[in-house]
Amino acid sequence: xxxxxxxxxxxxxxxxxxxxxxxxxxxxxxxxxxxxxxxxxxxxxxxxxxxxxxxxxxxxxxxxxxxxxxxxxxxxxxxxxxxxxxxxxxxxxxxxxxxxxxxxxxxxxxxxxxxxxxxxxxxxxxxxxxxxxxxxxxxxxxxxxxxxxxxxxxxxxxxxxxxxxxxxxxxxxxxxxxxxxxxxxxxxxxxxxxxxxxxxxxxxxxxxxxxxxxxxxxxxxxxxxxxxxxxxxxxxxxxxxxxxxxxxxxxxxxxxxxxxxxxxxxxxxxxxxxxxxxxxxxxxxxxxxxxxxxxxxxxxxxxxxxxxxxxxxxxxxxxxxxxxxxxxxxxxxxxxxxxxxxxxxxxxxxxxxxxxxxxxxxxxxxxxxxxxxxxxxxxxxxxxxxxxxxxxxxxxxxx
Amino acid sequence: xxxxxxxxxxxxxxxxxxxxxxxxxxxxxxxxxxxxxxxxxxxxxxxxxxxxxxxxxxxxxxxxxxxxxxxxxxxxxxxxxxxxxxxxxxxxxxxxxxxxxxxxxxxxxxxxxxxxxxxxxxxxxxxxxxxxxxxxxxxxxxxxxxxxxxxxxxxxxxxxxxxxxxxxxxxxxxxxxxxxxxxxxxxxxxxxxxxxxxxxxxxxxxxxxxxxxxxxxxxxxxxxxxxxxxxxxxxxxxxxxxxxxxxxxxxxxxxxxxxxxxxxxxxxxxxxxxxxxxxxxxxxxxxxxxxxxxxxxxxxxxxxxxxxxxxxxxxxxxxxxxxxxxxxxxxxxxxxxxxxxxxxxxxxxxxxxxxxxxxxxxxxxxxxxxxxx
Numbered sequence: 129x130x131x132x133x134x135x136x137x138x139x140x141x142x143x144x145x146x147x148x149x150x151x152x153x154x155x156x157x158x159x160x161x162x163x164x165x166x167x168x169x170x171x172x173x174x175x176x177x178x179x180x181x182x183x184x185x186x187x188x189x190x191x192x193x194x195x196x197x198x199x200x201x202x203x204x205x206x207x208x209x210x211x212x213x214x215x216x217x218x219x220x221x222x223x224x225x226x227x228x229x230x231x232x233x234x235x236x237x238x239x240x241x242x243x244x245x246x247x248x249x250x251x252x253x254x255x256x257x258x259x260x261x262x263x264x265x266x267x268x269x270x271x272x273x274x275x276x277x278x279x280x281x282x283x284x285x286x287x288x289x290x291x292x293x294x295x296x297x298x299x300x301x302x303x304x305x306x307x308x309x310x311x312x313x314x315x316x317x318x319x320x321x322x323x324x325x326x327x328x329x330x331x332x333x334x335x336x337x338x339x340x341x342x343x344x345x346x347x348x349x350x351x352x353x354x355x356x357x358x359x360x361x362x363x364x365x366x367x368x369x370x371x372x373x374x375x376x377x378x379x380x381x382x383x384x385x386x387x388x389x390x391x392x393x394x395x396x397x398x399x400x401x402x403x404x405x406x407x408x409x410x411x412x413x414x415x416x417x418x419x420x421x422x423x424x425x426x427x428x429x430x431x432x433x434x435x436x437x438x439x440x441x442x443x444x445x446x447x448x449x450x451x452x453x454x455x456x457x458x459x460x461x462x463x464x465x466x467x468x469x470x471x472x473x474x475x476x477x478x479x480x481x482x483x484x485x486x487x488x489x490x491x492x493x494x495x496x497x498x499x500x501x502x503x504x505x506x507x508x509x510x511x512x513x514x515x516x517x518x519x520x521x522x523x524x525x526x527x
Numbered sequence: 528x529x530x531x532x533x534x535x536x537x538x539x540x541x542x543x544x545x546x547x548x549x550x551x552x553x554x555x556x557x558x559x560x561x562x563x564x565x566x567x568x569x570x571x572x573x574x575x576x577x578x579x580x581x582x583x584x585x586x587x588x589x590x591x592x593x594x595x596x597x598x599x600x601x602x603x604x605x606x607x608x609x610x611x612x613x614x615x616x617x618x619x620x621x622x623x624x625x626x627x628x629x630x631x632x633x634x635x636x637x638x639x640x641x642x643x644x645x646x647x648x649x650x651x652x653x654x655x656x657x658x659x660x661x662x663x664x665x666x667x668x669x670x671x672x673x674x675x676x677x678x679x680x681x682x683x684x685x686x687x688x689x690x691x692x693x694x695x696x697x698x699x700x701x702x703x704x705x706x707x708x709x710x711x712x713x714x715x716x717x718x719x720x721x722x723x724x725x726x727x728x729x730x731x732x733x734x735x736x737x738x739x740x741x742x743x744x745x746x747x748x749x750x751x752x753x754x755x756x757x758x759x760x761x762x763x764x765x766x767x768x769x770x771x772x773x774x775x776x777x778x779x780x781x782x783x784x785x786x787x788x789x790x791x792x793x794x795x796x797x798x799x800x801x802x803x804x805x806x807x808x809x810x811x812x813x814x815x816x817x818x819x820x821x822x823x824x825x826x827x828x829x830x831x832x833x834x835x836x837x838x839x840x841x842x843x844x845x846x847x848x849x850x851x852x853x854x855x856x857x858x859x860x861x862x863x864x865x866x867x868x869x870x871x872x873x874x875x876x877x878x879x880x881x882x883x884x885x886x887x888x889x890x891x892x893x894x895x896x897x898x899x900x
Contacts, residue, residue, distance in 0.1 A: 192802060472693060476565040479572050479677040487746055487825050509800050509827055514746060517787070518820030520827070521809035522802075 131156050132414050133197060133210040135188045135362060137176070138166020139400050140392025140407035141216035146177035147411025147419075148214075155411075156208065158183040158199065160513075166218050167238060168400060171245050183208075190365045190510030192522065198510075205519035212387045212414045215363045215375070216407055219356035219393035222495045224443070225457045225465065226450035228325030228334075229352075237267040237353030244274050251275030256334045256345050257314075258282035258322040259353040261441045262399075265310035267351055272314070279345045281316040282336055284354075284447060289440050290318050296436030303401075303433065323450055325350050339446070355441040357495040358394045364508040373504070380419070381410035389414050398434030405430055448500050457500075458493040460486020465500075474503040487514055533559040533690065535876075536705055536715035538697050538729075541571040542865040543854050544721035545680035545687075550869035551717075552687035554877050559713065560689055561705070563696040567677035569723050570861055573742065573830020575778050575786055576676040577755055578863045579616050580668065582635055583766050586839055586887035591860065592641070593883045594867030595670065601866070604686070608678040610781035616671040617646075617654060617754040618761075619775070619815060620663045625759040629666040636668070643668045655756055657816045665759075673755055673778050676862050700729045702848040717876055718851045724833040726855040730845060732894050735856050737831040739792040741805050746823040749783035758815060764791055765859055766838055773808040775815045785822065787812050789859075791832075798829050834858040835893070842868050842888040843875070846896045852876070853890050 132148050134141045137159035148155040157164070157180050164174045164182070176182055185201050192198035197208040221236040228234065235243070237257060244250055254277045257268045268281045283290070297303045320338040325331055333346045363375040369384035370376060375394045377383050383390050391410035392403035405427045412419040451457065453466040461482040471477035474497065477484070483497075484490030490497075494505045511520060535551045537544045540562035548558045562568075578598050582588040605611055620626040629645060636643045644667040646654060651665045684691050699706040704714040720729050724737045755778040764774035776788040790808045795801070805827060813820045835841060835856040845851035852875070854868050867883070874881040890896075 190800075190802070198802070472565060475568060479565075479567060480681055485826070487823075489826060510802065511824060511827070514823040514825045516820060517743070517745070517809050517822050517824050518813065520743065520802075520805060520824055521813055521820065522806035523810065523813065523820060 131181075131210065132212045132214065133158065133208060134214040134216060134411075136166065136216035136218055136392075137161070137164035137182070137184070138168060138216060138218045138392065138403065140218070140403035140410075141166070141214070142176060143404045143407030144214045144216055144389075144391055144411035144414070145180040147408045148415045149177050149179045151412070151415040151417055153415050154181070156181045156183060158186045158188060158208070160185065160187040167220075167242065170242055187513055187515075188362055189512055189515050189519065198519070200515055200519040205516070205523060213366070213389065214407075214410050214414050215366070215368070215383070215388065215390040215394060216392050216403075216410075217359040217362050217394050219358050219397055220491065222354040222357045222499075223352075223492050224354050224447055224450065224496050224499055225455050226322065226324060227452050227455050228327065228331075230456050230459055231325055231327050231331050232329070233327065233331030233348065234325055234350045234352065237263055237351040240349065240351040241267045241270050244271065250349070253277065253348040254279050254346065255349045255351055256280055256282065256322065256336075256347045257351045258334070258336070259355070260284045260443065261353060261355040261437070262307065262310070263353050263355075265307075265314045265316060267353070268314040268316075269310055271351070278314065279347050280336065281314050282320045282322060283316045283318050284321045284444055285318060285440050287318040293436050293440040296432065321444075321447060322350065322352060354443060354447070354499075356393065356397045358397060360394045361508045361512040363388075363390050363394055365510050365512050379424075380413035381406060382413060396431075396434055398430055398437065402427070402430035402434055443499055451500070457496060458483040458486065460488050460492075468497070474506055477503075478506075489513075531557075532714045533557045534715065535559070535717045535719060536561065536713055537719045537721055538700065538705060539569075539721035539723065539725075540566045540680065540684065540691060540693065541569050541721060541723060542567060542676050542680045542862050543723070543857065543868055544719070545683040546865040546869035547719050547721050547854060547872060548689045549683045549687045550873040551719075551876070552689055554873055556717075558687065558689040559715070560684060560691045561695045561697055561707075561713075562691075562693050565693050566684060566691070567680035570830050570832060571676045571680055573740065573828060574676060574859070574862055575742065575776070575788060576674045576679075576862050577616070577671070577778060578674060579671045579755075579860070580636070580641060580863075581762070581860065582632065583762060583838060586884070587860070588639070589883045590840070590864050590867045590888070592639070593870075594864045597866035597870060598672070605679070606682055608675065609682055610673075610675040610678070612673045612779070612781055613669075614671070614673050614779055615667055615669040615754045617651070617756045618666040618668070619651065619658065619756060619758050620665050621758065621760075622663050626663040628759050629664065632666055641668070641670060655753060657751060657818050658756070659815060659817055667754070671755065673780075674862065675781070679862075700848065700851055702850055716850060719854060719872060720845070720851065721854045723855055723861070724831055726833070726841070726853060730853055730890065730894070733841065733853075733856075733890065734836050734893050735833050735841070736793060737796060738834040738858065739790070739795045739829055739831055740788065740859070741790040741800065741808055741827065741829050743787045743805070743809065743824045743827045744780070745785040745787070746825050747783035748785060748822060751783075751822075752777060752779040752785055755779070756815075761789070764789070770794060771804065773804065773811045775812045777812060777816065785819075787819070787824075800827050800829060832858045832861075837892075840864060840868060840888055841890050841893070842871055843885065843890050844896075846890050846894040
């Protein structure tokens, strides 16, 4: 019998697969990375529940035909039959263009952390960590533990909203303690942001402002993260209805497409706890079992945290005005802001400037343009990620 | 609207509308271009931008050739983003039968004064090393080219200095004015309908059917392909009436990307990617160029060609409304034929004799003319 397939082996996917397995049903967990853990637990928590079949290094691309998922590995195309699907594709970092953001040495905060985890040295390097959200604190602490000197942790949100966020955590004491510990160890500076990064071949310094005062920090690296963007592309290409930029699901995490479930960040950014709970609920539901009631209460708490997080990470309008006319917005196709400004919407920008038409297919600049112009991305078409022509031709087993 | 009545209103800012705006502006007429979306967002955006002389019929050949000459005249002024590429067309003959067809084509083209070169098995392999071995040969038409059509449309509108209004839907067209979705009207002496498949809503009984096509584009592989390479069987696919067909057709883009086509489907009106037909199309291309299988496709899309029963465009007076002109039904040759189409209409409007015969394209061949305006 075709099995339940879980796409994405981060917290939501791992939790969903374990829940399915707890009912003794077959479950296949696939992820494009070589191990489980997703972006957040990369290389640290990779344990998969017993009996879960895994297909790592396997990228889901779309539907091959009814009940068949089209995927590919580095060697071949794979067509995977499924009875039900759980989409747990996580989130990616949001980037915003500002002068100098394309200089070598400017990284996404999570991206730099991932690189350091795989051996990139930061010992003795001076790093500016900037943007918004709790990830900045975690990254700053991690980089410091690896010998980096943190020049500043610049959080764009105001102190007042951080305090409101803190109060919202009072229902989750463990989170409160974690936030307090991280805030104490990294001492973020609220209400300030990077306006420009300087350097000729590589980052040399960053200009920061708090809206009144502007100053320069010499640095070797800039790690910036403007919170997260849900990875909704696979759900969209499977035909699932999206609402407000996230995948719509019912209470049991079934999407608008019968038999396709979605859990974690694609349903709304909310962090690990929310992903774990939603994954568990989705896993039980996909297995045809009713999740126990306490999960729903836990999810409600996690969603309150998500709402508070959403409020605190809302980007201040100044951030949408940092890019200058010559600032590159689309890195794949080298399109500067001035050319995009000539266009009235996403579609004309794509057609007339090639913005968003490169290999990343607007994954990076799309969310930036949403912040800058309020443009919502167009419909998603297969393949959701670059794929070999042979795979799309339905030629399985060929490289 | 703004107190000024244009001489000409062009409905549709695709490549045909843009060329019409250009042709009428050249006559010294004031032109307003309206589009329900943006510049070149319909079939113009979906197509390959191949400027090719086809010879399926005398009329098709005449209009292709005339249009190609007009494109060539425009070329020196084109900005870089139009990405003109003199890539030629390389027609591939898989077997001896197709090689015979290539030879026939060569005789015909040469008699008409178009330079071309018959290739044997060895020389076609040298011309395109990524073609599979064992092909019979082919025909190289070096005068053909490719452009990036949306930017061509934008450029033509810009150099014509015409008034372009985007996001403006036209709901009714009458002799002397058009009505917009907001109820307002724009009066104009001449109205041109360059609305592709949407022309059906303004010209009742016009036998235009949408013919869906799929395309795929790869990452950048500079030097992988030198010409637009098309199987000779393409003509069968394009001119045939079968509900569904695919043909090997691949184009090198200025970026080093490879644009892969083609498919043709009748009776489908949803823009979704149809995985089985996309798969069939790609398999056909991989049969000809096996190395394609390993290249990375970054995007796929679909579009709709406005096709007519006789595979010729519809260019000429509206059957019912005086001073309303129609320019549609170009199927897969809209980019190629846009310049010629526009000049034919401009000639008709100013009362100049056209350079090529216009009667094969007149709407009256499909719809009885019954003027009651």
